[in-house]
Every structure is written in structure tokens, then in C-alpha cells.
Amino acid sequence: IIALFLVSVKRMRKTIVAGNWKMNASKDSVDNLIKDLLTGMDGITSEVLVCAPFPYLAQVELLIQGSKVMLGAQNLNTNASGAYTGEVSADMIKDFGARHVIVGHSERRSLYGETSAMVAEKTKAALNAGLTPLLCIGESIEQRDSGNTEAVIEKQLSAVIELVGIEAFNQIIIAYEPVWAIGTGVTATPEQAQEAHLFIRSLLAKNDESVAQKTPILYGGSMNASNASELISCADIDGGLIGGAALKAEDFLQICKVG
Numbered sequence: 001i002i003a004l005f006l007v008s009v010k011r012m013r014k015t016i017v018a019g020n021w022k023m024n025a026s027k028d029s030v031d032n033l034i035k036d037l038l039t040g041m042d043g044i045t046s047e048v049l050v051c052a053p054f055p056y057l058a059q060v061e062l063l064i065q066g067s068k069v070m071l072g073a074q075n076l077n078t079n080a081s082g083a084y085t086g087e088v089s090a091d092m093i094k095d096f097g098a099r100h101v102i103v104g105h106s107e108r109r110s111l112y113g114e115t116s117a118m119v120a121e122k123t124k125a126a127l128n129a130g131l132t133p134l135l136c137i138g139e140s141i142e143q144r145d146s147g148n149t150e151a152v153i154e155k156q157l158s159a160v161i162e163l164v165g166i167e168a169f170n171q172i173i174i175a176y177e178p179v180w181a182i183g184t185g186v187t188a189t190p191e192q193a194q195e196a197h198l199f200i201r202s203l204l205a206k207n208d209e210s211v212a213q214k215t216p217i218l219y220g221g222s223m224n225a226s227n228a229s230e231l232i233s234c235a236d237i238d239g240g241l242i243g244g245a246a247l248k249a250e251d252f253l254q255i256c257k258v259g
């Protein structure tokens with residue numbers, strides 16, 4: 001009975017498969033990738049999203065018109081406009097038909113010094129503009145090995161809950177991305193991932209049980225066509241945030257079909 005209940009709660013949450021192209025694109029590759037994706041979308045019930053580098057938002061917007069594929073960006077500046085050379089605002093992202101934006105990806109935290117406080121501000125700016133933030137959290141291998149996984153996740157998540165409030169999570173997608181699994185080919189086992197996802201959901205539930213049940217929590221970190229199904233079938237894993245495998249239409253479509 002408990003298992004049936006968990007399955008039905010999971011069914012309330014749609015499977016979401018999001019591609020994170022990172023800094024990989026050219027006009028030609030984007031054309032080919034999106035065209036190939038669109039030809040394979042029939043019968044896919046997951047929500048499908050591609051997060052493109054800024055210069056390609058306009059191109060993707062045109063290519064996906066009338067399709068089920070949605071567009072997202074990979075970063076944003078918290079200011080609405082002004083003297084911020086090289087930066088891109090939430091409204092600019094929205095202007096190109098994007099509905100989502102990744103915030104707090106571990107590459108931005110580690111390579112560009114984004115703190116959890118900054119990530120929280122970015123989440124707030126995205127929400128204020130009506131974008132759905134795809135909030136990434138996750139521990140490094142050192143943090144896991146020293147038994148700090150839960151403490152790290154809790155710190156990263158509470159920074160956002162404190163700033164935007166728990167109700168805002170009705171408009172937020174969380175991605176659990178263990179840093180040691182990103183781009184390494186070492187995927188978290190379904191047990192490791194499920195354990196972290198359940199912990200994240202319990203943190204949300206401490207604030208609001210119904211928000212916790214509704215918030216999609218995606219797994220990211222070397223998810224591919226062959227391991228997606230066992231990960232996504234876990235009770236608290238609602239889809240994937242896909243890097244490398246999102247650059248090949250065939251692989252990405254295969255993951256999208258899992259939902």
C-alpha cells in the first residue's frame with residue numbers, strides 16, 4: 001500500500017528532462033540538434049527543455065516554435081538592466097521565449113565564485129521575472145567522503161528557502177547534481193541518488209509538506225541513455241539534467257522517452 005501511494009505521488013509530478021548544453025554550440029550544430037530532436041518527439045510524455053548558451057537563444061526559439069520542446073538559459077544577472085557589461089538579465093532571457101534558467105550550477109559555483117547567497121539572489125530574480133529557476137545543488141567528492149553530503153545540500157537549499165520562501169518552490173525545479181558525477185562518467189548509483197533526493201524532499205517537507213510533494217527534483221551527473229531509466233524510476237527522482245548526453249539527439253531522446 002505504501003509503495004502504491006509513493007507511485008501515485010510520483011505520478012503527480014511530471015518527468016522533466018532538461019539538456020544543459022554548457023558552452024557547446026555552433027549555428028550548424030544547433031540547427032542539426034534541434035531538427036533531429038523535433039523529428040523524435042512523437043509520443044514523448046516528459047517535459048523536454050534545452051538550456052542553450054545566450055547567443056543561440058534566438059535561433060532555438062525559432063526552431064522550436066510550435067513544438068513541445070521548451071527553451072532555457074544557463075545563467076542570469078540579478079539586475080533588471082543597466083551598466084553591467086557582459087551580463088544578461090532575466091527579462092532578456094524571457095524576451096527570447098525561454099521559460100527556464102539554470103541557477104547555481106556547480107561549474108558556476110566553483111569556477112565563477114557563486115556563493116549560495118548569490119544563487120539565492122539569482123533564483124529570486126528569475127522568479128520575479130516569471131522564469132522557472134532550475135536550482136542546482138550537490139556535494140563535491142571531498143564533502144561526500146567526509147560525511148558532509150547532507151550538511152552541504154541543506155546549506156545550499158536553505159539559503160534559497162530563506163530568501164524566496166517555501167511557497168516559491170511551487171515555481172522551482174531542483175536538480176541534485178553531485179559534483180563528482182558531473183562530466184566524469186561516474187554516475188551516482190540509483191540508491192545514492194534516491195537517498196539524496198529523499199533528503200532534499202524531506203528538507204522541503206519540514207517547511208511545507210504539499211510543496212515538497214509537488215516540487216520536481218531532477219538528477220544530474222553523467223546521466224545517459226543506458227542509466228536514465230533506473231535512475232528516473234526511483235521514487236523521488238523526477239527526471240534529469242543532462243550535460244554531455246544532451247548534445248546527441250539520439251541519446252537525449254532516449255532519455256526523454258523514459259518518462
Ligand code: PGA
Nearest residue numbers: 182183221222242243244
Ligand atoms: P553531465 O553534466 O551530464 O555531462 O555529467 C550534467 C550537468 O552538469 O548538468
